[in-house]
Structure formats: C-alpha cells, structure tokens
Amino acid sequence: MAKFKWIYAFVALAMLLALLPIGSVNAAPTNALACAKTYTVSAGDTLSAISDKEYGDIKAYWPIMAGTNLMNKEDASFARVENPDSIEVGWKLCIPSADDAKAFLAQFPGPNTPAGVSMLFGKGAKGQLIVASWWTNGGEFAGLNEMFKMFKQQNPDVEIVNAAIAGGAGTNFKGQLLSQLLGGVAPDTFQLHAGWEADTYDPGTLIVNVDDVYKRNNLEAVFPPTLLKMLKFKDHYWGVPVNIHRSNVLWYNKALFEKAGITAAPATWDEFFAAADKLKAAGIQPVALGGKDGFELQHTFEGILAGSMTADEYAGLWTGATSWKSPKVAQALETFKKYLTYANADHDALTWAAATQLLIDGKAAMNIMGDWANGQFVAANFTNYGWEPVPGSKGTYVALSDSFALPAKAPNPDNANLWLDLAGSRPAQEAFNKLKGSICARTDCDYSTYNAYLQSAAKDWQVDSIVPSVTHGAAAKPSWAKAYTDAITLFGTSGDVAATQAALAQAAADAGYPQ
Ligand code: GAL
Numbered sequence: 186m187a188k189f190k191w192i193y194a195f196v197a198l199a200m201l202l203a204l205l206p207i208g209s210v211n212a213a214p215t216n217a218l219a220c221a222k223t224y225t226v227s228a229g230d231t232l233s234a235i236s237d238k239e240y241g242d243i244k245a246y247w248p249i250m251a252g253t254n255l256m257n258k259e260d261a262s263f264a265r266v267e268n269p270d271s272i273e274v275g276w277k278l279c280i281p282s283a284d285d286a287k288a289f290l291a292q293f294p295g296p297n298t299p300a301g302v303s304m305l306f307g308k309g310a311k312g313q314l315i316v317a318s319w320w321t322n323g324g325e326f327a328g329l330n331e332m333f334k335m336f337k338q339q340n341p342d343v344e345i346v347n348a349a350i351a352g353g354a355g356t357n358f359k360g361q362l363l364s365q366l367l368g369g370v371a372p373d374t375f376q377l378h379a380g381w382e383a384d385t386y387d388p389g390t391l392i393v394n395v396d397d398v399y400k401r402n403n404l405e406a407v408f409p410p411t412l413l414k415m416l417k418f419k420d421h422y423w424g425v426p427v428n429i430h431r432s433n434v435l436w437y438n439k440a441l442f443e444k445a446g447i448t449a450a451p452a453t454w455d456e457f458f459a460a461a462d463k464l465k466a467a468g469i470q471p472v473a474l475g476g477k478d479g480f481e482l483q484h485t486f487e488g489i490l491a492g493s494m495t496a497d498e499y500a501g502l503w504t505g506a507t508s509w510k511s512p513k514v515a516q517a518l519e520t521f522k523k524y525l526t527y528a529n530a531d532h533d534a535l536t537w538a539a540a541t542q543l544l545i546d547g548k549a550a551m552n553i554m555g556d557w558a559n560g561q562f563v564a565a566n567f568t569n570y571g572w573e574p575v576p577g578s579k580g581t582y583v584a585l586s587d588s589f590a591l592p593a594k595a596p597n598p599d600n601a602n603l604w605l606d607l608a609g610s611r612p613a614q615e616a617f618n619k620l621k622g623s624i625c626a627r628t629d630c631d632y633s634t635y636n637a638y639l640q641s642a643a644k645d646w647q648v649d650s651i652v653p654s655v656t657h658g659a660a661a662k663p664s665w666a667k668a669y670t671d672a673i674t675l676f677g678t679s680g681d682v683a684a685t686q687a688a689l690a691q692a693a694a695d696a697g698y699p700q
Pocket residue numbers: 319320325352353354355378430537555557585586587657
C-alpha cells in the first residue's frame with residue numbers, strides 16, 4: 186500500500202508550493218539519465234540540500250529522484266525514492282551530471298502531471314501503466330490500491346505510476362488533464378464519469394472509444410441497461426465503469442443524534458430542521474459542509490432539488506421536460522438557503538473529506554455527500570453512523586459512475602488495455618467498491634461481505650428511479666454543468682433565490698432548452 190501512497194501527498198505538496206514552474210506540456214517523457222556519481226545518504230541529508238550542493242539549486246532534485254529510481258530497476262542496491270521529502274540514511278542515490286539534470290528539468294512538465302510523474306519512475310520490462318485520477322482520499326485511495334495490487338500481480342513487469350491529482354470531484358484534475366491531452370501528452374488511462382463528461386475530451390480525438398474492451402469482455406451483458414445508456418455517448422463507449430455511486434445521501438453521527446435526543450433519521454425537511462434545531466440547542470454543530478474543492482455546494486443542491494420534486498421531474502430538468510422556472514426549484518433554493526444557515530461557517534476552507542471528518546470526529550452531526558463518504562468511514566474504522574436519502578428524495582437514486590478512459594496518445598496502450606480489462610472484471614470491482622463506498626457497475630457482484638450501507642444501496646439501485654447527477658458528469662453537457670456550478674457558487678454568498686433561479690433557467694436555455 187505504502188508503495189503508491191506517497192504520490193498524492195507529494196502531488197498536493199507540489200501544487201501548494203509550486204516547487205517548479207510547469208514546463209512545456211509538449212515535452213515527451215524521457216528516461217535517459219545516466220549517473221555521474223553515486224551518493225550515500227547520511228544523517229540530516231535532504232534531497233533539496235543534496236541538489237543545492239550538486240547543482241546550486243535547492244529545487245533541482247527531481248533528476249536525482251528519477252535517476253535513482255531508474256537505477257533501482259536494474260540494481261537493487263540503489264534506493265527507490267517514492268517521496269522526495271523522505272529519504273533514509275544509508276540509501277544509495279544516483280546523481281546525474283549537471284548537464285543531464287538540466288536537460289531532464291527542461292523536459293520535466295512538473296510533478297503534478299501524468300507525464301511528469303511518469304518521468305520520475307523507471308519502466309518495467311513491459312513499460313509503465315500511468316493511471317490518472319483524483320482519488321487521493323482514504324476510501325478512494327484504498328479502493329484504487331486494491332486494483333493496483335491486482336494489476337501488479339497479473340503484470341509484474343509493468344511499472345504502475347499513480348498520477349493522481351488531489352481535489353474532490355476532479356475539480357483540479359479535469360482542467361489539468363485536458364491541457365495535457367491538448368498538448369499531446371497523455372496518461373495511459375484516466376478517471377472519467379459516465380455520461381456527458383466524455384464531451385470534455387473531444388471523444389474520437391483526445392480519447393478513443395473502448396467498444397472493443399466491451400466486446401472482448403462481454404460487458405454489455407453484465408452492466409445494467411440504465412448504466413449502459415448513461416455510458417453510451419455519440420454511439421460509443423468511452424470508458425469502462427468500475428462502480429455506481431449515489432449522490433443524494435444524508436449521513437449522520439448516531440452518537441450526536443442520541444445526545445440531542447433525536448430518535449429517527451429525518452425523512453422530510455421539516456424533520457430535518459427540527460433535528461438541526463435540537464442539535465443546535467444541545468451545543469452540537471448540526472451540519473458539516475465543505476466547499477474548498479468547488480463542488481460540495483453544487484452537490485448538496487442537486488440532492489435537495491431531487492428531494493423537492495418527483496424523480497421524473499428532476500430528470501426532466503436536464504431534458505427540457507421540466508422548467509427551471511418551476512416553483513419547486515424556488516422551493517429547493519429556499520431549502521438550500523436555510524440548510525446553509527446550519528452549516529459550519531468555514532465551509533469554504535474545508536474539502537469534502539475534511540467535512541466528512543467532522544462527522545467522524547463527532548464535531549458535526551449531519552452531512553449531505555455522495556457515498557464515497559462511506560469509503561471514508563470504512564477507512565477511518567468509523568461505524569457509528571446512519572444514513573437516509575436526502576429528505577424528500579426517497580425512491581430517487583441520483584447516480585453517477587466512475588469509469589476509465591483510453592487517451593488516443595496513451596504511451597503504453599497495451600498496458601492500458603490490460604487495465605481496462607481488469608477494471609471491468611468482477612474480482613476487481615468486488616475488491617474496489619467495498620472500500621470505495623460504491624456498488625459495482627456489474628450486476629453479478631457478491632455483496633455478502635459488504636457493509637450494511639452498501640448492501641442497502643445495492644437494493645435501492647434495483648427498485649429506485651435512477652436519475653443522473655449534474656455535479657459528477659452525468660446529467661448535462663460540460664458548458665451547462667459549468668453554468669450550473671457558477672450559479673450555485675454565487676448563491677452560496679448571495680442567497681438570492683430569484684436571481685439564482687433566473688440564472689439556472691438561463692443556463693438551461695443556453696444549453697438548448699428554452700424555458
Ligand atoms: C466524484 C467521484 C467519486 C469521488 C468524489 C470525491 O466525482 O465520482 O468517485 O471520488 O468525486 O472526490
């Protein structure tokens with residue numbers, strides 16, 4: 186596990202400190218780095234200090250990391266550096282010449298890019314598999330790591346490169362990936378939501394269809410028709426799904442409910458606000474909310490919308506059948522506005538994962554979040570929680586699905602195809618989803634060892650009305666989803682119901698559905 190874990194911390198650190206300017210995205214990854222000398226780490230050494238000594242630049246340590254990892258592939262006496270911030274006494278490092286280091290840095294697109302991360306690692310006899318996603322949090326990483334382990338077991342000669350970019354719902358990831366792809370540099374596979382999100386990557390140009398993967402693995406026979414419909418875009422499949430997530434879930438901390446004398450999970454908004462008042466009176470923070478990743482408010486509002494109308498009406502918002510001028514949309518905005526008054530004031534400073542942590546730590550009682558929160562609970566060994574569909578949305582399953590796509594310029598397409606075969610397989614989905622907090626995309630998974638929430642989600646999926654999530658790529662074309670996002674972001678500070686409803690109606694009209 187530790188083997189892959191470093192990279193997200195490292196990527197996040199790199200993003201925070203902007204350690205290096207991002208070079209040309211056209212740079213082709215290179216692995217040509219020779220060692221001018223070796224160096225044995227002694228007490229107090231850091232890679233920064235070594236690079237300062239060798240190259241007169243405290244930030245030029247990437248070539249040392251890359252050179253050492255390359256050597257490690259051939260000669261195990263060299264260290265394997267997974268985290269540039271943590272090296273150990275006695276490690277043997279490879280120090281490339283100043284010229285080689287300079288040449289490397291000139292091509293290095295930075296550590297927060299798939300191509301850049303790829304340059305930091307050696308290749309196996311059968312090359313690399315560069316996997317790009319935004320899965321860096323507890324349950325997310327735990328699930329992904331299960332798939333890495335399986336892939337490694339089946340393909341020991343392939344070096345897996347985890348090119349994750351932190352930021353819930355892919356808010357950082359998608360833009361960075363797109364500019365990489367446009368620049369001609371691609372990972373081997375990347376996380377893509379089922380539905381309209383494929384349009385972001387100019388399907389057929391930046392990504393190729395994966396119809397063959399479906400055919401050779403007979404996937405049309407094992408995914409539910411609702412999901413297949415969501416996945417098919419412009420007559421093709423662009424990703425192999427690993428899961429189905431539910432977005433409209435209200436989570437609560439049972440101990441805090443007990444403390445405040447709340448005996449039943451709120452099923453209506455009246456019950457919800459009554460419970461929130463009781464919590465407040467007991468000195469407990471009623472609602473945990475994030476906002477830092479830029480999707481949490483939008484996510485919460487789509488759940489409230491789905492709880493303010495029938496499933497058909499909600500689905501109709503995205504097909505032109507339901508007007509955004511409906512009083513039910515105004516009502517949903519009013520409810521959301523009231524909901525926000527019960528949330529932690531610092532929500533803009535917290536990621537979804539940090540907000541979920543408030544619930545785990547008993548610092549806040551309720552949180553609307555997708556069922557990846559369940560993955561966080563599992564990762565934190567937290568069991569004293571309950572769940573309920575977002576008030577009013579019982580019987581409606583706001584759905585999304587994570588798939589893996591195939592870039593046209595994947596540097597290791599054979600390995601990418603092996604990964605896609607694995608992603609669609611039952612053993613991988615059973616192992617992944619148990620930790621990720623989602624149900625399988627496949628219909629034949631065995632849930633007997635899954636927790637009670639996931640077993641209930643699997644049942645709900647069978648009987649509920651399935652409607653698409655806008656925040657997670659399924660419901661609307663990217664420009665419309667962005668207009669929705671912008672309107673809700675603004676609402677977070679303005680609280681202006683009429684103006685927001687008008688903006689949402691305008692967004693639908695701009696997308697081709699006159700209101
Ligand atoms: C969603 C994604 C989930 C989960 C979540 C938070 O968009 O589909 O798998 O990772 O973001 O990052």
